[in-house]
Structures are given as C-alpha cells and as structure tokens.
Amino acid sequence: MDFAHALARREELSESEPGPLPVPSGAPPLDPELGAALEALGHVVREPITPQNLAARQERDTAVRPRPTVRDLRDDGRFEVEELRVPGASGEPDVSLVSARPAGIDRARPLPLLYYMHGGGMISGNAWSVLPRLLREWACALELAVVSVEYRLAPQARYPGPVEDCYGGFVWVAAHAAELGIDAGRIVIGGKSAGGGLAAALALLVRDRGGPAPIGQLLLCPMLDDRNDTFSSHQMAGVDVWDRTSNATAWQALLGDRYGAADLSPYAAPARATDLSDLPPAYVEVGSAETFRDEGVAYANAIWQAGGQAELHVWPGAFHGFDTFAPQAALSQDARDARFRWLRRVLTQSTQSTPSTQSGASSGPGSV
Numbered sequence: 001m002d003f004a005h006a007l008a009r010r011e012e013l014s015e016s017e018p019g020p021l022p023v024p025s026g027a028p029p030l031d032p033e034l035g036a037a038l039e040a041l042g043h044v045v046r047e048p049i050t051p052q053n054l055a056a057r058q059e060r061d062t063a064v065r066p067r068p069t070v071r072d073l074r075d076d077g078r079f080e081v082e083e084l085r086v087p088g089a090s091g092e093p094d095v096s097l098v099s100a101r102p103a104g105i106d107r108a109r110p111l112p113l114l115y116y117m118h119g120g121g122m123i124s125g126n127a128w129s130v131l132p133r134l135l136r137e138w139a140c141a142l143e144l145a146v147v148s149v150e151y152r153l154a155p156q157a158r159y160p161g162p163v164e165d166c167y168g169g170f171v172w173v174a175a176h177a178a179e180l181g182i183d184a185g186r187i188v189i190g191g192k193s194a195g196g197g198l199a200a201a202l203a204l205l206v207r208d209r210g211g212p213a214p215i216g217q218l219l220l221c222p223m224l225d226d227r228n229d230t231f232s233s234h235q236m237a238g239v240d241v242w243d244r245t246s247n248a249t250a251w252q253a254l255l256g257d258r259y260g261a262a263d264l265s266p267y268a269a270p271a272r273a274t275d276l277s278d279l280p281p282a283y284v285e286v287g288s289a290e291t292f293r294d295e296g297v298a299y300a301n302a303i304w305q306a307g308g309q310a311e312l313h314v315w316p317g318a319f320h321g322f323d324t325f326a327p328q329a330a331l332s333q334d335a336r337d338a339r340f341r342w343l344r345r346v347l348t349q350s351t352q353s354t355p356s357t358q359s360g361a362s363s364g365p366g367s368v
Helices: 004-008 010-014 032-040 042-046 054-064 070-074 131-142 161-175 194-209 231-235 244-258 293-305 330-350
Strands: 079-086 095-102 111-117 145-150 182-192 216-220 282-287 310-315
Touching (some): 032 330, 070 079, 070 131, 079 131, 095 161, 111 330, 131 145, 161 182, 161 194, 182 194, 282 330
Parallel strands (some): 182 216, 216 282
16 A cells, blocks of 8 residues: 555644553564554544545545646656556456656657556555656666556456456557556566556466566565465554555445355466466565464465565565655655666676576565
C-alpha cells in the first residue's frame, strides 16, 4: 500500500497526541529510525480499514493522495510523458496507462521497460502518484521507460477486473513496443503491496496464456495471500500500518463471495499457486516487522523449490511501506540501493544471455 495520504495528513493528525505505539510481546523490534517515524505519524497508522469505514477511507485517499499532471511528470522536459487509453482484455473495458521515458533518447533505440502496478491494498491509489519516484530513482540512471497502470479498484470492481486490466495493458504495450520506443524482449513487471501481488499474478497469467514473457518480476512487500492466516499476520495484528484487519477488509472487497473459497484462483491470490515453475526471475522484499513477511518469504521459497530464481530481502525492523514513511532512514536507502542493483543486473543480463533458472541468493543488510 502507498501511504502518501498518511504523510500528507501528518501535521493535522499529530495534534491528537496518541501516545506510544503498542508493541506486543514477541513482535520483532522496529529499526530505531523507522520506529521514530512510525510514532511521529500518530493514530493514522493505528486506524484499521473495516467494511464500515472503507468508503470514507477511499474518499479521503482520493482527496489527499498526490495525482501529478502530465506537465508535472515531464519535470521541465526531463521526461516524455503521455496518457494512453488502450483496449482491455477480451470482454473487459479499456485501460488507462501512463507512459514515461527519459527525454532526448532516440526512439530508434528501444528502451527496456518497467511495467508497474501501484499499491493501495486493491482499494486505493492511482497510476500517477507513483511515477515521480520511479522516474527520479530509476528511469534516467538505467535509461528505462516506465508504464504505470490505472487498474480498477475494489469493491467497485471485483476480481478478475484489476488483474485483467493489468494483463490487457501489458499485452497492448508489448504489441505496440515499436511505436512506444521500447524493447518488447526486455520488460520487467513490478509493483508494491497490492501492486506486487498483481505483478506476481500477471507473471502467472502471462505464462499460462502464452503471452509475451517478462524478464523479471519486482515484488515489493507483495500482497499475495487472501487467507490472512500466517504467523506474521497474527504477530503484527494491531501493530503494522497494514494489519490483518485492513488486509481482510481489502481481500473481501476484491473477492466478494469468493473470499475464502477453497478453489480460489492463483490469479486472484498468487500464494494459492501450486505451480511456480517457468516464471521470470523474482525480486521479493518484505520487512521483518510487517504483516506480509511470511507470505513473501514463502513465495520466494516456493519459486526456488520449483527450480526458479528469486532474490529475497527481509529488512530487519521494517514495517509495511517503511521507505515511504521514512525515505531518509538508512534502512530505506539500503532497500532502494538493493532494488536498483537487481534491476540493473536483470537488464544487463537480458542483453547478454537468457537469465539462468538457478536459484539466487541476496546479499546486504537484512537479506536472507
């Protein structure tokens, strides 16, 4: 989930002086810098999303979350940016995409692409708010194009609507690579939280439908398991900024009467997948003090067991979305550096040879 709206309301809500954050016995300790940032945010981080307050929380998110214009995103000519409306998957409505690339690069030289899905628990967020950071941190340094997907949100759109939006946009982008100035053979799919879950689902969907194959999947604190019953989901209940109450509300909004179904599709909840073979190399990142810790670790392990490649980072003392709340913290900077190195390595390897299918190991602070 992207917590820009919480940051925007920090000053207003800090006046409530909510007192120390509750830390249950046995919960992993927070990194000191991250813990201080979390406490400074006041009761925003303690208010779970429930079916009763969901509509109000969505309205608040829409009101306060940044939504930069195309002109804003162009950043005084540093980037070429356009909004696209493209056909959805068969039987689905059209999909909005925001396409951006560093300016001044000849379109005759196609760029690799990051096809990105925003966070927001499947119930909030937008394709525009995530772009300034993606462009600033990765696009110029890696000479990388970015397409951000405006998928439909729950409960107004239930599964399979959001993942089909992501699939429809992906297939269209790959088919129109030449006119977009991108290399269809060098596409990384990725996202954060709900977007990480959608990226994992998209990788499965593309594999099974025989679509254009991405060269990597960037899964940042991914939302993977609707069952909401891991050890970490219980351990961090009432503590993490996205806890099992909010998580259950979001999954119920997305799945409706399919919530909890024994035969739920892995395209809805990738943790349900029984076959993780033949997937692109994955980068999986979670914090030791977040709800999604155990499902993220389990997903990386399942990829290894299927003979695939995954790089797993578990950042010590990190809660969900930690680098958004505390971007200057040392741990946040380490996490951004690790993501950058993985992206650079995957893009470099894609120009040399087919990435190996042998399992990989991560390195650096907090990695496993």
